[in-house]
Amino acid sequence: MQQSSALPVRGHDEVRAELTAPGAPFETIDLTATGVRAWRNAPPTLRAMIENASLFADRDFLVHDPELTGVAERLSYREVYRRVAGLARELAGTYGVRKGDRVAIAMRNLPEWPVAFFAAASVGAVVVPLNAWWEAPELEFGLRDSGARVLIVDRERLDRLHDVLPGLTVATLVARPDGPLPAGVRDLDEIAPADALPEASPDPDDPATIFYTSGTTGTPKGAFGTHRNICGNVTSLTYSAARAHLRGGGSLADLAAPAPPGVALVTVPLFHGTGCHSVLLGALHTGATLVLMHRWDPGAALELIERERVTTMTGVPAMLQQLLAHPDFDRRDTSSLTSVGSGGAPAPPALVSSVSRRLPGAAPANGYGLTETSSMTTANRGVDYLERPDSVGQAVAICDLRVVDPYTGEDLPVGQVGELWIRGANVVTGYWNRPDATAEAITDGWLHSGDLARIDADGFVYVVDRAKDMLIRGGENVYCSEVEAAVHEHPEVADCAVLGIPDEMLGEQVGVVVQLTPGGSLDEAGLREFLTGRIARFKIPVRLWAREEELPRNAAGKVLKPRLRAEYVQAGTPDGPPP
Incomplete structure (x- = not known):
């Protein structure tokens, strides 16, 4: 979809220059002689960010109603700060946590999650958010690998760790226990709130977090980030919004009076980079209210949007598709939404059209980033997103991008597909205790993303696939995201994932697993007819596996293709690949 806008549109270079000029809100500074840049006005540390909670005092920070009773638990900014201060004092006093010690969090999206996160970070500890979907061996791995001194869990994670916890030398606090606790485990509610944080002085370049990568194979690696890495993301978020505003004809003066704080629906896990770096910290930075979801459910999301007058939500594209397709969508009031963002996976261009049509007051947005880039690297919003819905946008001003030959590391010409490399103050220092990785x-400050991409003459990035997932059919490259975007346009497709099918003659053939919409009956012949003329014939799937249930995804929202390959391609069932 290439459509022009009626709004006056300013040039990309002009907008960037105005926003980043000396004295401008998004001025950058050079950190190294090699050109790594950071935001001059970004919050320096996570401690500084939570100390700014006093600016919003009695405004709701956290809203929690997992059973949708209508009687929500509400915590103001002041109340959250006091709980953070009390726990921080306990960590520093009773448990002797000092700068550089690791404090792990393993829980779902509960109000105690942000409290634990900021309490640990404010005393200079390294926060280790563990994946709440992990089972006991995986949680044990994270605790042992990080060397966590303290663990803060919910009851479900505590029960999972029942057999392994006695063998770990980690002090444990549990949120919301509903029964007797094992010996040595304390109830988090025993810790009294306080009026002030304990003395500590973390530095912007001190280590702050270990986020384990959400890779679908192999042992997770702990991305080791600094306060500067993570705190800069909130400025990247506001920069992307300001850039879209100026591109649409607005002025820098308009930004001097910030919009009233919004209400954000938390649809993604806080233990994931998007949930923590963008949603949680983004809300704290602007004084927004966070409405916590216990787990994703599109019907519940619609109810919360209506009841809490939610203004913004961010999720993986599949969540937005499920929201728009839900039978209650037209019966719920979604007029409060002003922004709908997606990330974590390529967004089909058809989704942009659907959002614009069905949520006319909500500007669609998309972005790209990795655990290793502390969330945002590029962003696409406003006029730019409508004109280039298949792009993840331009780099934010602190990031440099290259597209290189994945085998030689040599830069490739504009528009050519290669591996995307990223440099900037958002790139983590490396992997915890993994110098080899x-x-x-x-390489020399450049992160190898592992993603295949191209960059056009205006600097817009198009992520075409993961390098390791690209299919090669008869010597022709097939980028899964391109095929998936085309399949997504079929009205009976709710979700899909392209898989490679081994083929003796061609190397690989193209297959696709499709989650059908309710009542859908799409078959291979129908899909081939639909795709003919939309994508090259060699890219059209030769096999379609239809299912009603949702596709399996990891905590980052990425489809678990190895699981689908095992179920459909490798199983050799009657619904498996052709002989």
Whole structure:
């Protein structure tokens, strides 16, 4: 979809220059002689960010109603700060946590999650958010690998760790226990709130977080980030919004009076980079209210949007598709939404049209980033997103991008597909206790993303696939995201994932697993007819596996293709690949 806008549109270079000029809100500074840049006005540390909670005092910070009773638990900014201060004092006093010690969090999206996160970070500890979907062996791995001194969990994670916890030398606090606790485990509610944080002085370049990568294979690696890495993301978020505003004809003067704080629906896990870096910290930075979801459910999301007058939500594209397709959508009031963002996976261009049509008051947005880039690297919003819905946007002003030959590391010409490399103050220092993996992933400050992409003459990035997932059919490259975007346009497709089918003659053929919309009956012949003329014939799937249930995804919202390959391609069932 290439459509022009009626709004006056300013040039990309002009907008960037105005926003980043000396004295401008998004001025950058050079950190190294090699050109790594950071935001001059970004919050320096996570401690500084939570100290700014006093600016919003009695405004709701956290809203929690997991059973949708209508009687929500509401915590103001002041109340959250006091709980953070009380826990921080306990960590520093009773448990002796000092700068550099690791404090792990393993829980769902509960109000105690942000409290634990900021309490640990404010005393200079390294926060280790563990994946709440992990089972006991995976949680044990994260605790042992990080060397966590303290663990803060919910009851479900505590029960999972029942058999392994006695063998770990980690002090444990549990949120919301509903029964007797094991010996040595304390109830988090025993810790009294306080009026002030304990003395500590973390530095912007001190280590702050270990986020384990959400890779679908192999042992997770702990991306080791600094306060500067993570705190800069909130400025990247506001920069992307300001850039869209100026591109649409607005002025820098308009930004001097910030919009009233919004209400954000938390649809993604806080233990994931998007949930923590963008949603949680983004809300704290602007004084927004966070409406916590226990787990994703499109019907519940619609009810919360209506009841809490939610203004913004961010999720993986599949969530937005499920929201728009839900039978209650037209019966719920979604007029409060002003922004709908997606990330974590390529957004089909058809989704942009659907959002614009069905949520006319909500500007669609998209972005790209990795755990290793502390969330945002590029962003696409406003006029730019409508004109280039298949792009993840331009780099934010602190990031430099290259597209290189994945085998030689040589830069490729504009428009050519290669591996995307990223440099900037958002790139983590490396992987915790993994110098080998760090050396393999980062070269002279440039992070090898592992994603295949191209960049056009205006600097817009198009992520075409993961390098390891690209299919090669008869010597022709097939980028899964391109095929998936085309399949998504079929009205009976709710979700899809392209898989490679081994083929003796061609190397691989193209297959696709499709989640059908309710009542859908799409078959291979119908899909081939639909795709003919939309994509090259060699890219059209030769096999379609239809299902009603949702596709399996990890905590980052990425489809678990190895699981689908095992279920459909490798199983050899009657619904498996052709002989």
